[in-house]
Amino acid sequence: MDFSFPPEVEEFRAEVREFLAEHLTDEMIDATHDGTIHAPALHAAMAERGWLAGPVPEELGGGGRGALASVVLNEELQLARAPIDAMAVSIVVASILLEHGSEHLKTTVVPRLLDGTALGCFGYTEPESGSDVAAARTRAVRDGDEWVINGAKMWTTLAHIADYVILLTRTDPDVAKHEGLTFFLVPLDTPGIEIRPVPTMAVERSNATFYDDVRITDEWRVGEVDGGWTVMKTALKYERGIAGGQFPSPPVIDAAVDWARTHQRADGSRPIDDPTVREKLMRALIDVEVCRGFAYHTAALAEDGVMFGVEGSMTKLFASERYKQHCRWFQDLMGVEGLLTHHNPDAHLGGRIEEHLRHSPVTTIYGGTSEISRNLIAEGHLGLPRAR
Amino acid sequence: MRTRLTDDEEAVRDVFAGFFGNESAIEVVRGAEPGGHDHDLWTKLVATGAPGMAVPAGAGGGGATLRDLAVVVDVWGSHLAPVPLVEHAVAARLLHTLDAPANLLDPVIAGDRIATVALRDPVDGSARLVPAGAVAEVVLARVGDDIVARESAPPGTGPRNTGDLPLADRDLRGAEVIGPARKWTRALDEWRALMAVAHVGLARAALRLGVDYVSTRIQFDVPIGTFQAVKHGLADASTRLEGAHLLAHRAVWALDTGRPDATRLAGMALLFSAETARFVTDRSLQYHGGYGFAEEYDIQLYHRRASSWLLQLGEPGLEYARLADAEFGPTDGRRIA
Numbered sequence: 001m002d003f004s005f006p007p008e009v010e011e012f013r014a015e016v017r018e019f020l021a022e023h024l025t026d027e028m029i030d031a032t033h034d035g036t037i038h039a040p041a042l043h044a045a046m047a048e049r050g051w052l053a054g055p056v057p058e059e060l061g062g063g064g065r066g067a068l069a070s071v072v073l074n075e076e077l078q079l080a081r082a083p084i085d086a087m088a089v090s091i092v093v094a095s096i097l098l099e100h101g102s103e104h105l106k107t108t109v110v111p112r113l114l115d116g117t118a119l120g121c122f123g124y125t126e127p128e129s130g131s132d133v134a135a136a137r138t139r140a141v142r143d144g145d146e147w148v149i150n151g152a153k154m155w156t157t158l159a160h161i162a163d164y165v166i167l168l169t170r171t172d173p174d175v176a177k178h179e180g181l182t183f184f185l186v187p188l189d190t191p192g193i194e195i196r197p198v199p200t201m202a203v204e205r206s207n208a209t210f211y212d213d214v215r216i217t218d219e220w221r222v223g224e225v226d227g228g229w230t231v232m233k234t235a236l237k238y239e240r241g242i243a244g245g246q247f248p249s250p251p252v253i254d255a256a257v258d259w260a261r262t263h264q265r266a267d268g269s270r271p272i273d274d275p276t277v278r279e280k281l282m283r284a285l286i287d288v289e290v291c292r293g294f295a296y297h298t299a300a301l302a303e304d305g306v307m308f309g310v311e312g313s314m315t316k317l318f319a320s321e322r323y324k325q326h327c328r329w330f331q332d333l334m335g336v337e338g339l340l341t342h343h344n345p346d347a348h349l350g351g352r353i354e355e356h357l358r359h360s361p362v363t364t365i366y367g368g369t370s371e372i373s374r375n376l377i378a379e380g381h382l383g384l385p386r387a388r
Numbered sequence: 389m390r391t392r393l394t395d396d397e398e399a400v401r402d403v404f405a406g407f408f409g410n411e412s413a414i415e416v417v418r419g420a421e422p423g424g425h426d427h428d429l430w431t432k433l434v435a436t437g438a439p440g441m442a443v444p445a446g447a448g449g450g451g452a453t454l455r456d457l458a459v460v461v462d463v464w465g466s467h468l469a470p471v472p473l474v475e476h477a478v479a480a481r482l483l484h485t486l487d488a489p490a491n492l493l494d495p496v497i498a499g500d501r502i503a504t505v506a507l508r509d510p511v512d513g514s515a516r517l518v519p520a521g522a523v524a525e526v527v528l529a530r531v532g533d534d535i536v537a538r539e540s541a542p543p544g545t546g547p548r549n550t551g552d553l554p555l556a557d558r559d560l561r562g563a564e565v566i567g568p569a570r571k572w573t574r575a576l577d578e579w580r581a582l583m584a585v586a587h588v589g590l591a592r593a594a595l596r597l598g599v600d601y602v603s604t605r606i607q608f609d610v611p612i613g614t615f616q617a618v619k620h621g622l623a624d625a626s627t628r629l630e631g632a633h634l635l636a637h638r639a640v641w642a643l644d645t646g647r648p649d650a651t652r653l654a655g656m657a658l659l660f661s662a663e664t665a666r667f668v669t670d671r672s673l674q675y676h677g678g679y680g681f682a683e684e685y686d687i688q689l690y691h692r693r694a695s696s697w698l699l700q701l702g703e704p705g706l707e708y709a710r711l712a713d714a715e716f717g718p719t720d721g722r723r724i725a
Contacts, residue, residue, distance in 0.1 A: 293631060
């Protein structure tokens with residue numbers, strides 16, 4: 001086995017670090033406190049370098065940067081706390097379109113997603129269907145050359161700044177639920193769409209979107225009519241492969257180490273000299289190395305042309321579950337000071353650990369809950385019998 | 389970047405999967421209890437060249453890399469093979485590094501004499517509960533600024549213990565100085581990384597036992613592996629196992645290629661892999677129900693060794709403390725930065 005990166009990827013890592021030192025500012029990170037995890041200037045600067053197109057395979061019209069360089073970019077962005085949610089989602093949407101979209105979508109929409117002038121968002125989940133995503137009820141009915149869409153989507157995060165939503169709809173209600181689904185890419189300025197904010201317990205804002213006789217032409221269809229489940233599998237593959245999430249913990253651990261070194265307890269001691277604190281910090285750092293192994297492994301498989309499946313679920317399951325634990329440990333480490341939010345000028349490092357603690361619950365839910373991941377691993381990898 | 393075995397490594401694995409499959413079936417493991425050593429198996433293992441495989445060919449070894457050895461150790465761990473492969477291989481490599489005299493070095497590389505390392509430093513010339521101490525004729529230890537070797541007849545048996553390991557106290561008085569203590573860290577790191585891999589092998593086999601059992605055990609008219617409560621525990625076990633596998637082999641690679649973070653990764657890999665082996669054996673035993681507790685079922689063999697291997701090094705808490713000292717600097721009393 002060999003866990004070394006080729007020299008050109010190491011050089012790319014250095015380039016990314018240099019780029020982030022120049023372009024990523026504290027103001028950009030603070031600006032996410034308005035609830036939108038996106039930094040337009042950073043996004044544009046990355047697009048200018050071709051980094052949005054980078055992870056997309058060359059044969060699909062992307063930058064063909066390769067999986068190893070992509071994982072390095074993702075790692076550095078996450079370690080630096082770059083607000084990249086809109087970027088990650090837009091790249092996934094572009095990748096789906098390149099694999100299943102019409103010529104119209106590939107030539108008019110994809111270039112805009114990859115040059116940073118347009119953003120996409122996901123429209124899979126509904127008020128009555130989350131993990132059971134194939135139970136979607138949003139209807140699309142053909143009317144001549146057009147489709148008429150009616151329904152509602154939940155957790156269309158970023159819809160309020162996005163240009164397009166990639167929408168899972170039901171086109172045939174009379175067949176098995178996986179067989180009557182069709183995907184569309186819908187411009188969010190199409191008449192009949194309403195976007196309502198969904199506030200969360202964390203700083204981020206999500207949305208509910210409503211579709212009332214929304215009419216679009218057939219060229220906005222993605223994949224075959226009633227072939228939506230095939231597209232859904234592609235979407236989940238890219239979401240677990242490209243969208244990151246392997247390194248949520250390092251910013252929390254960095255903040256905890258800083259606190260442990262600088263805080264003086266009432267008895268004059270520093271937390272960093274406390275063996276129980278040191279063991280927790282080491283355990284968290286070990287977990288990060290495990291995540292690094294997972295991230296590099298999935299990238300190496302992709303680079304070798306082996307499409308990973310269960311590895312993506314394992315990575316997501318482990319990284320998010322451990323992240324929740326780390327947030328808990330390190331908010332506890334700070335005692336009552338750990339409760340102060342970013343609104344307080346004297347909150348440690350702008351209330352970073354507190355903010356992560358409130359963000360952490362969603363990470364074991366979105367992109368496939370931990371329970372769904374465990375089902376996939378148990379049935380797909382261990383071969384245990386299906387119950388459903 | 390190659391996070392799967394290379395073709396050559398796969399060939400090594402297949403050879404030793406065959407060897408341990410034939411020669412160290414679970415009956416052999418049981419037959420070696422409580423002493424934890426099967427001398428016939430050792431003799432057969434010597435014939436494969438495994439004990440000295442990771443010593444350069446010019447010195448009479450097999451000229452294999454630490455990574456190749458790790459592939460063998462992975463299989464060894466999965467069979468709980470009752471022979472002290474890891475301690476011996478680490479001792480052989482250390483003796484070679486120290487350019488030990490031929491009368492000491494050669495029989496160890498050949499496997500004619502079993503060697504081991506006293507992982508915890510001796511006190512007043514006595515090493516307590518040395519791994520493989522019951523069967524090793526050569527014991528290496530760190531004493532002050534020196535590494536010493538003591539050749540003496542092993543006791544053959546030691547005190548009964550949880551994992552049925554061949555632990556024994558060894559008298560190191562009169563041991564010969566063979567090198568400087570600064571070379572000791574590397575040997576301990578190799579033991580850590582190789583035992584991390586061994587734990588992964590153990591955990592993989594224990595997970596297989598659990599999966600096989602829940603796939604065939606019928607309760608409430610269905611295989612119990614149908615139940616999500618069972619599935620999810622095994623999925624967590626499988627996830628941690630995959631993570632441990634990648635970290636353990638990365639640590640071996642880091643040592644093998646002289647990476648600056650090799651010591652850090654070796655220590656991390658051992659702790660994570662040992663915890664993983666304990667988690668996996670706990671889940672697999674639990675899902676066996678009462679049978680898991682019965683001597684007749686094999687999962688208890690794995691559970692007891694998963695409980696034991698790490699403790700040969702000492703308290704896990706001290707391993708975390710050692711890693712923390714390297715990461716954050718030593719503790720500093722009450723002084724505020």
